[in-house]
Amino acid sequence: MPNKPASEDKYRIQILSRAISVLFTFSSRKPEHSLDELAGILGINKTSLLRIVRTLVAEKFLVCDRDRYRLGPRVLDLGNVYLSTLSVQRVAQPYLNQLARLCDQTVSLALLDEFDVVYIGIEHAQREVGIQGEIGGRHPAHATGLGKVLLADLEESELDALLAGRELKRLTHRTIVNPELLKEQLERVRAENYALNDEERGIGIRCLAAPIRNHRGRVAAAISVAGPIFHMTDDVLPTYRSHLLETAQRISEQLGYSPNVPVLI
Secondary structure, three states: OOOOOHHHHOOOOHHHHHHHHHHOOOOOOOOOEEHHHHHHHHOOOHHHHHHHHHHHHHOOOEEEEOOEEEEOHHHHHHHHHHHHOOOHHHHHHHHHHHHHHHHOOEEEEEEEEOOEEEEEEEEOOOOOOOOOOOOOOEEEHHHOHHHHHHHHOOOHHHHHHHHOOOOOOOOOOOOOOOHHHHHHHHHHHHHHOOEEEEOOOOOOEEEEEEEEEOOOOOEEEEEEEEEEOOOOOOOOHHHHHHHHHHHHHHHHHHOOOOOOOOOOO
């Protein structure tokens, strides 16, 4: 590790740095350590180390069980505070830029509000002909790829409550207006982890959408690549889908999502 500037070292508290180092010795592969193991890993004498770990135990950053130490509940508290302060739009914005440049199509980020998708981020394509939109714009969820991704994450009871007594407005001849057919398509979206909207919101418009998940595994937002059908042709859709899914995964990871963690309701 490179030497830190003297101006930084002046404000550094060694015992605090050591306490932080202790916490970072724990991992999913090595969730527990004895005092001897910690001393060997960190190169700290056991007398000094014992004072540090006892303080961390007292403050509930560590738990001691039969002379074995593991992380305590206060660590989780800090993680949850950090995750709760993340803004999906702020985290996603640089990725929207990259995806728009990569596909040269319009990229959008949206949330679900009742039965509408609301756009909270848009990067327009650099082409002369592209899909136009604006932040704050709304569209019916059933007629958009973004909406299908967001609806697909709802519990069955939530979805039924939204659909109860609701007329699904037909925007084009391809719009799904039958609730049961919509549910069938949402099942496919869940299985495939993306949605294709093929001229259902507007004639000549195609859209691919994918979910962005938070640290609980739930869908926090949806991201899409959209363009005229003569740009979004069958031969390029697989490439765009690959770029889209990779981008959605990277944003999700920034929000704390891990595919190995079960969804927490």
